[in-house]
Structure formats: structure tokens, C-alpha cells
Amino acid sequence: MDIGKVDQEEIAARVKRLQSRLIQEGVDGFLVTQHVDLYYFTGSMQAGYAFIPAEGEAVFYVRRSLERAEQESAIAVEAMSSLRGFRAQLAGGHPSVFGGDVAAAGKPIKIATEMDVLPAATFAKLAEITAGGQRGCSLIDGSSLIRSVRMIKSPWEVGRIEAAATVVAEALDAALPILKEGISELELMARIEYEMRIRGHIGLMRTRSYNMEIMTGMLGSGAAVAMPSAFDGPAGGLGLGPAAPQSASRKTILRNEPVLIDIGCCIDGYVIDQTRTAVIGGLSDELAAAYAQSERIIRHAEQLMIPGTACDAIYAASLEDAAAAGLAGHFMGFGTGQVKFLGHGIGLEVDEWPVLARGFGNPLEPGMVLAVEPKFTFPGSGVVGIENSYLITDDGCRQLTKSSEGLIVL
Amino acid sequence: MDIGKVDQEEIAARVKRLQSRLIQEGVDGFLVTQHVDLYYFTGSMQAGYAFIPAEGEAVFYVRRSLERAEQESAIAVEAMSSLRGFRAQLAGGHPSVFGGDVAAAGKPIKIATEMDVLPAATFAKLAEITAGGQRGCSLIDGSSLIRSVRMIKSPWEVGRIEAAATVVAEALDAALPILKEGISELELMARIEYEMRIRGHIGLMRTRSYNMEIMTGMLGSGAAVAMPSAFDGPAGGLGLGPAAPQSASRKTILRNEPVLIDIGCCIDGYVIDQTRTAVIGGLSDELAAAYAQSERIIRHAEQLMIPGTACDAIYAASLEDAAAAGLAGHFMGFGTGQVKFLGHGIGLEVDEWPVLARGFGNPLEPGMVLAVEPKFTFPGSGVVGIENSYLITDDGCRQLTKSSEGLIVL
Structure with a gap:
């Protein structure tokens, strides 16, 4: 399995390129959902979502298999809570994006995701979940960001x-x-x-x-x-x-x-x-x-x-x-x-x-x-x-x- | 190719089963977008959208290949106009759903589609396009309708x-x-x-x-x-x-x-x-x-x-x-x-x-x-x-x- 394993620096560079694009575009973070994109940004294709904040550490929230994701992923891995608890988990992991102090600023959070591949029903569910905080959150299309980074x-x-x-x-x-x-x-x-x-x-x-x-x-x-x-x-x-x-x-x-x-x-x-x-x-x-x-x-x-x-x-x-x-x-x-x-x-x-x-x-x-x-x-x-x-x-x-x-x- | 060709009666029965479910649920029609669902309801997997009204004739609007869709499809085939013109084409083809006389009733049109597979970006575009009429139109999730008919x-x-x-x-x-x-x-x-x-x-x-x-x-x-x-x-x-x-x-x-x-x-x-x-x-x-x-x-x-x-x-x-x-x-x-x-x-x-x-x-x-x-x-x-x-x-x-x-x- 070693041949296929992506090294830490390779992944870090990819994440950093996406992050600089997020900052450029005024987007607070990227919620990665597609298995191919997950592989690109974590080195693992296990089931779950990765969150890449514009600034700070990216985390792969894994539904299954946690054990394999821990072996494969070059970014931090955490067991994903239920979908209902995911908003709280994101807030805990990324306080600079979802946390209370920035809430004072009053600006709604902007999170990008892959609207070109993510099914509409799952998109709607994720939009509802992420909107749960005080600041509100809009889930926007980040397909072109991903495609241009991967290009x-x-x-x-x-x-x-x-x-x-x-x-x-x-x-x-x-x-x-x-x-x-x-x-x-x-x-x-x-x-x-x-x-x-x-x-x-x-x-x-x-x-x-x-x-x-x-x-x-x-x-x-x-x-x-x-x-x-x-x-x-x-x-x-x-x-x-x-x-x-x-x-x-x-x-x-x-x-x-x-x-x-x-x-x-x-x-x-x-x-x-x-x-x-x-x-x-x-x-x-x-x-x-x-x-x-x-x-x-x-x-x-x-x-x-x-x-x-x-x-x-x-x-x-x-x-x-x-x-x-x-x-x-x-x-x-x-x-x-x-x-x-x-x-x-x-x-x-x-x-x-x-x-x-x-x-x-x-x-x-x-x-x-x-x-x-x-x-x-x-x-x-x-x-x-x-x-x-x-x-x-x-x-x-x-x-x-x-x-x-x-x-x-x- | 004859072995795989689905006969007219088979398709007609499938369309009819979906239509009776649409009537039951108070939905005006189904916009079929996924290639597998298109094959199920038309007999053809060419690229395009099929519209199945709750009552009346289903039509397969084909982007490509029209020639092959005409050979394969058991329902009516029509060349699909541009996406921008699609609302007008639907209105022309299905006046009982999208037409002016029903507009008087004032109730917004309800169209189902496959939100379990249709990418969010395409869903948003189709929702925008179908909403174009006087009555307004909401595009709702028909995944379970399709799945239960196909079951x-x-x-x-x-x-x-x-x-x-x-x-x-x-x-x-x-x-x-x-x-x-x-x-x-x-x-x-x-x-x-x-x-x-x-x-x-x-x-x-x-x-x-x-x-x-x-x-x-x-x-x-x-x-x-x-x-x-x-x-x-x-x-x-x-x-x-x-x-x-x-x-x-x-x-x-x-x-x-x-x-x-x-x-x-x-x-x-x-x-x-x-x-x-x-x-x-x-x-x-x-x-x-x-x-x-x-x-x-x-x-x-x-x-x-x-x-x-x-x-x-x-x-x-x-x-x-x-x-x-x-x-x-x-x-x-x-x-x-x-x-x-x-x-x-x-x-x-x-x-x-x-x-x-x-x-x-x-x-x-x-x-x-x-x-x-x-x-x-x-x-x-x-x-x-x-x-x-x-x-x-x-x-x-x-x-x-x-x-x-x-x-x-x-």
C-alpha cells in the first residue's frame, strides 16, 4: 500500500493552495465531501467530510473507517459525530470560523462546497446544519476553486x-x-x-x-x-x-x-x-x-x-x-x-x-x-x-x- | 442491440405507475435527469431530461444523440432547446402543467426531481429555470417516488x-x-x-x-x-x-x-x-x-x-x-x-x-x-x-x- 500513500508535505502544499484561494475569495472555509476531493486533500478516501478553514488546521471528520483514515490521512483525523452534532463539532474544531468571538462581527459565515458533484438533498441537509449557529452560514459553490487548485x-x-x-x-x-x-x-x-x-x-x-x-x-x-x-x-x-x-x-x-x-x-x-x-x-x-x-x-x-x-x-x-x-x-x-x-x-x-x-x-x-x-x-x-x-x-x-x-x- | 431494447408497453406501465404516485402525492410532474432513471422511463440513456406530467404524455427532451434517442426511446422524443429556452419548451409541451389557463388557479406548480443524485448546482439551475413562469414552481425531492416505483x-x-x-x-x-x-x-x-x-x-x-x-x-x-x-x-x-x-x-x-x-x-x-x-x-x-x-x-x-x-x-x-x-x-x-x-x-x-x-x-x-x-x-x-x-x-x-x-x- 505504500506506493499509493501521499506524503505529508504534498498534502500540506495542496491545502495551503486552497487556503490562499479561500482568503482571496473571502470564503471562510471549504467543506470537502466528494471521495476524490477527500483523497486529494487528505490522502485518504474513507467516508466522511474534511473541513479546510481559510486559516488554521484542516480536519478530516471520518464516519468510516476511522482506523484506515488514521493510517492514510496526512491531515488531522477525528471521528465524526452524528450529522446532527456536526455543527457543534465544527464549531469546537474551528472556533476562528464558527466560534463565538467572531460572531460579534455579525457577518454570516461563508463556506464553500462542491456543488458540481454533491447531490442536492445532501447539500440542502448540510446547508441546514451549518446554518445552525448565531451568525448564520451560507453554503456556496466552491467547485471552481477545487478544480483550479487540482488543475x-x-x-x-x-x-x-x-x-x-x-x-x-x-x-x-x-x-x-x-x-x-x-x-x-x-x-x-x-x-x-x-x-x-x-x-x-x-x-x-x-x-x-x-x-x-x-x-x-x-x-x-x-x-x-x-x-x-x-x-x-x-x-x-x-x-x-x-x-x-x-x-x-x-x-x-x-x-x-x-x-x-x-x-x-x-x-x-x-x-x-x-x-x-x-x-x-x-x-x-x-x-x-x-x-x-x-x-x-x-x-x-x-x-x-x-x-x-x-x-x-x-x-x-x-x-x-x-x-x-x-x-x-x-x-x-x-x-x-x-x-x-x-x-x-x-x-x-x-x-x-x-x-x-x-x-x-x-x-x-x-x-x-x-x-x-x-x-x-x-x-x-x-x-x-x-x-x-x-x-x-x-x-x-x-x-x-x-x-x-x-x-x-x- | 435488440436484446436490450425495452418494449413500449413495459415503459408505458412504468410511466403510468409513476403518474399515479404523482397524483397521490399532489405533484404536477417529474423531471427525470439521471441516466439510469432516464433509461428506466424512456428505454434510452441518451443525454437530456424527460418530463413526466402527472397526467398526459411524457416527453424525452434530448441534447444528444437525438438520432439514437429516436431509435431507442419508447416515449416521445424532442430535441432539447438551450437550457434557457427549456422552460418555454416545457410550457409548450405540457400546457396542462405549465400553461396559462391553470395559472389562474394561482397555486404554484410542484415538480419532483431526483435530489438524491442530481448535483446541487444543476438542481439550483433547474429550479431557477422552472420557476420562470407566472405561477411560480417549486422543485421538490422525488427520490423516494422513483425508488419506490423502481422497487x-x-x-x-x-x-x-x-x-x-x-x-x-x-x-x-x-x-x-x-x-x-x-x-x-x-x-x-x-x-x-x-x-x-x-x-x-x-x-x-x-x-x-x-x-x-x-x-x-x-x-x-x-x-x-x-x-x-x-x-x-x-x-x-x-x-x-x-x-x-x-x-x-x-x-x-x-x-x-x-x-x-x-x-x-x-x-x-x-x-x-x-x-x-x-x-x-x-x-x-x-x-x-x-x-x-x-x-x-x-x-x-x-x-x-x-x-x-x-x-x-x-x-x-x-x-x-x-x-x-x-x-x-x-x-x-x-x-x-x-x-x-x-x-x-x-x-x-x-x-x-x-x-x-x-x-x-x-x-x-x-x-x-x-x-x-x-x-x-x-x-x-x-x-x-x-x-x-x-x-x-x-x-x-x-x-x-x-x-x-x-x-x-x-
Whole structure:
């Protein structure tokens, strides 16, 4: 278990970064409720709530397992009382936030929490509980605070992502020999998943968005993977039926059709995301040209990925590159199925900040990790493209993906 | 894809059952937002919202993919306008709820939604949008309405759960030959998962509870699986580290220690949940006796599971049975790690209603499907037990689990 344990200083630095943001925004504290955020700020994913005051010591209030939280957590751990008694427990632990002397000031307390993931019923209950004091308390949305703090990765986190990159690369190499004409998408995906799992993949890539599921990526072939889907990505796939309407289907893989292998895994909590395109035989000229263009777009993006470049500028450049090749209508999906981004942050979740999309004018910063995935969709024929993950460094970017590049021709 | 497609009459009956509950409770309509609930009430899991008025036609407002929703949905499908325009679209589609003539009555509209899963931020946005009309509108919690409607399964749904039971049974049989001294828990679990996946498991068992993850169950051996955990179940397991602190670990499986194989899968959206205990060599007398007692408890529960029996009475009986064998302190976990239930509903999610627990006084009804899981935890030694899933019939219960029973001795 030691490999996954997060050290004290790492956690202390994360807490401090959140605290300085809280002070900046005039927020008195953060009530952390989501298991992934709890892991990020405590080093433990046991059940409970962590309270991080703008100033002072953070405490992890644990429902279960207290014993494991005490082993894992880098911040103070306390057994959580009943939910009814939680307000009093917070007041006792954080008198500078909830205590009597500040009450004199008369200003209501402002506590942030993750309204982007916390269910409305639990939010309402927590708002009622925290409001219990004399000063009153408003529970506000701190989703963007959390997301912006988590957006910048530490060297330790980059190491975890690289470990995940190694697992995906090894798993793909181990599974590819079974890719032969006549096997199903599901058979290929199941084998890749097995190879990732025995190497330590936790079983799913966690997501932040409501209703979004990506256990191990999106794999599909020919017309099936070019189907439009609910998934907010360029290629959702056909899936196993209406109750699992994305990724691998039972469709048989044929000669001369592209096989899109968009896969990832989660090692020690951190995900990687990559795409390679394979074909048994060869691609049509049209698809081969589109694949080549996807490599050109990712090369161009690599040049642009330096600290200071605005995220939307990289997306805009990719749109221009696609249009220049006469492929604007096929880029990142087709027709109403087109999605409006080129890449996305990855870390503990697969849908992190920043996003390479219109409207994201914020500049790249060292420590960001992004998956960049130019793809072209041809209804009835398939999807081709490439995806690598990158760390933004002080003067450019460094590729974290380890699989060799180029169309895989079998 | 035809196997998974839900027929029109099935969906119509579900919508009608929700509608009669809405009328009973004086609620004007239900705004369905969660992907699993959308699948249940439309037959499609595409992205969007469904509106089910207390009286009148239900409509699925789809963001993407409209094309797939039109193929899959058994209720009317309409392209969803922008979120800003959604209030007007609802008013146009459901004048009897949102329309002007009823406005004269002056009573604010009451719309239910799934506050148990819907994130607080989206809830707040939807509340703001729906409040836009002249009458005003309050968005209230309809979680229990949904859960109680989904609690009673149709014969078609039971068929899906039985299909999942067959897959788990086949996968366990196919994987068991690799269970030898010296392999790791992870190797065994990865193989079981592979065997389920190639048979159509969608990759995870969906859950309703915040922060709960159960991809394929909980597998563990000896002292590792007896560790307390955050998981709200009798045996969470050690897991792969603090970022995945449950189920299989890298621990090696030894002779004469129990291997708890609590596994499930999801076929066509429906889950099954079962537990078998295995051992290489033999169990100590203490563990063997506890295992035998778990079988006695499940036999007793089978006798009690007839329509009309209160859920908490079955839980109480299991506590008595455990105490009678001198095992009260080991039942369903140990010490502060004990959980306070014997079984739980399963269906599209693994944590459905009803729950066999104190405080659940509601009587069993035909059509309920429950996983019943008596287990005994011995810190330092392991967990033993059994779990079967059952359908409540008109005059008793029918076992859906297909794996043969008894301790698996290798």
C-alpha cells in the first residue's frame, strides 16, 4: 500500500493552495465531501467530510473507517459525530470560523462546497446544519476553486500519471496480438482491460460530470464507432445496447476498417488517456489522409503548448488545420455529433481543467496535464485519430503517453 | 442491440405507475435527469431530461444523440432547446402543467426531481429555470417516488437480472481453476472480471449513493478482506491503495484462509449480486462453523421472505440467529465496522430498495428483488458467508442466483 500513500508535505502544499484561494475569495472555509476531493486533500478516501478553514488546521471528520483514515490521512483525523452534532463539532474544531468571538462581527459565515458533484438533498441537509449557529452560514459553490487548485499537478502526481501511461502502453502491446479479422470489439476491449487490471488499474477512470461513465475508454471499429452518442467526446461508440450505449459493441472487426482504440486506466488514483488507430489491411485514401492530418494537428498543438498560450487559441488552431485539409465537417465528430473541444485536463478524474475549447481563454501554466485528441469521423466508415497526454513544463510541453505513434497496420 | 431494447408497453406501465404516485402525492410532474432513471422511463440513456406530467404524455427532451434517442426511446422524443429556452419548451409541451389557463388557479406548480443524485448546482439551475413562469414552481425531492416505483420489477426486468446471474455463474466457473496458492487477489478478480466482460458485462455495477463505487463486487482473502473499510457493506476489502481502498488487493492467497468472492455484473443495465466462500485446504473450526451459520441464516431468511413480512423483521431474525450461535459480534462486520443490514434491493442499481434493516418496516411485495448476504468477519483471519439474490413471488421467494452453493474447497 505504500506506493499509493501521499506524503505529508504534498498534502500540506495542496491545502495551503486552497487556503490562499479561500482568503482571496473571502470564503471562510471549504467543506470537502466528494471521495476524490477527500483523497486529494487528505490522502485518504474513507467516508466522511474534511473541513479546510481559510486559516488554521484542516480536519478530516471520518464516519468510516476511522482506523484506515488514521493510517492514510496526512491531515488531522477525528471521528465524526452524528450529522446532527456536526455543527457543534465544527464549531469546537474551528472556533476562528464558527466560534463565538467572531460572531460579534455579525457577518454570516461563508463556506464553500462542491456543488458540481454533491447531490442536492445532501447539500440542502448540510446547508441546514451549518446554518445552525448565531451568525448564520451560507453554503456556496466552491467547485471552481477545487478544480483550479487540482488543475496544477505536482511532480508526484505527474509520476502517478506516467505510471498509468506505462500500464496502458504495456496493456495495448500485450492485447494487440489478438486483434484479427472476425473478433469482436468487446473481445478486444475485454483483453485490453484485463491487461490493465492485472497491472493495477482500479477498474474505472473516475469522472466529475453528472451521468458520465468512462471505465476504460472508448473502443470501436468502422461504422459502429462513428455513430453519434450521448458521450461528450468525438467518438462514443455503439456500446452493448441502450443501457450501455457507448464504447465497445459486439460488432465484428473487419478488414480495411479503422479500429479506434481510445483507452485509459487509473493507477493509484490517477488516470491517463490515449488513442491509437489500428487497421487490419489498409485504410481508404480518404481515411488515411484524415489520420495523417490528425498527426499534423497534434504536432501543431505541441508547438503551441507553452505557458501563456490561451487554451482557446489551441482549439482555434486545430479548427483551422482541419478546415485547411477540407475536413472541417468531420473534425471531432460529424454533423450534430460534433463536440467543441480538442483536449481536456486529466488527473484524478478524466474530465479535469483546463479544456482546449472556445470560451476557455485562460493561459496554460506549468503543471497542467492535458489529453489532446484530434479525431475525424466518417459516418458509415469509422473514426481515425490520435491522442496523447502532455505535461505543461516551464518552457513547453512534455509527452507523458508512452505508446509508439503512427497508424497500427496489421 | 435488440436484446436490450425495452418494449413500449413495459415503459408505458412504468410511466403510468409513476403518474399515479404523482397524483397521490399532489405533484404536477417529474423531471427525470439521471441516466439510469432516464433509461428506466424512456428505454434510452441518451443525454437530456424527460418530463413526466402527472397526467398526459411524457416527453424525452434530448441534447444528444437525438438520432439514437429516436431509435431507442419508447416515449416521445424532442430535441432539447438551450437550457434557457427549456422552460418555454416545457410550457409548450405540457400546457396542462405549465400553461396559462391553470395559472389562474394561482397555486404554484410542484415538480419532483431526483435530489438524491442530481448535483446541487444543476438542481439550483433547474429550479431557477422552472420557476420562470407566472405561477411560480417549486422543485421538490422525488427520490423516494422513483425508488419506490423502481422497487417492483416486471417479468422482463427479472429476466434481465437472471441473465446477469447466468453470466456471473459462468464467469466464476471459468475463473475458479486459476485459484491456486500464491496467486494474488487481483489476479483472481481480474480473471473473473474478464470472464464477465466477454459475456456482456457493461464494466460496472451502477450505484445510486454518493461516492459509492462497486465495479464488480468485493473480493478478498484472509486478514485483508477482514479490514474495516469505507464501503457500506460487511466486507470492503483492502484494495489497491488509499485511492482504491476496497475489493481486491495485491495480497497473495494462502492455504487454509477464506477467500470471499462477492461479485456481480451488469447485463443490459441490470445487476446481480452474489457471494461464495472458497478455501484452498480447509477452514479452521471457528470459521467453518460461522460459514455453516451463514447458510442457516439465509435458509431462515428464505422462509421469511413472503409478501407481507416486514423488511426489518427479517433483519431482526438474522441478528437473533447470529447471536444464538454466539457470533453477534462478528455478524456483518466486526466492531465499529459492523453494518446494520442483511440485504438490499437490486435492479438497475446495486443499492436499490427495499433494505433488510432496522427502520425499514415496509412489507415485502411481489416483484421485489433482493440480495441477501449473511457474513461473519474475523479480524486477522477473514470473512466467510454467502449471498443469493431472490425475487419475491406471490407466495414466497424464488432464488435468481445460479451458482451452486456450499463452501468451495480446493
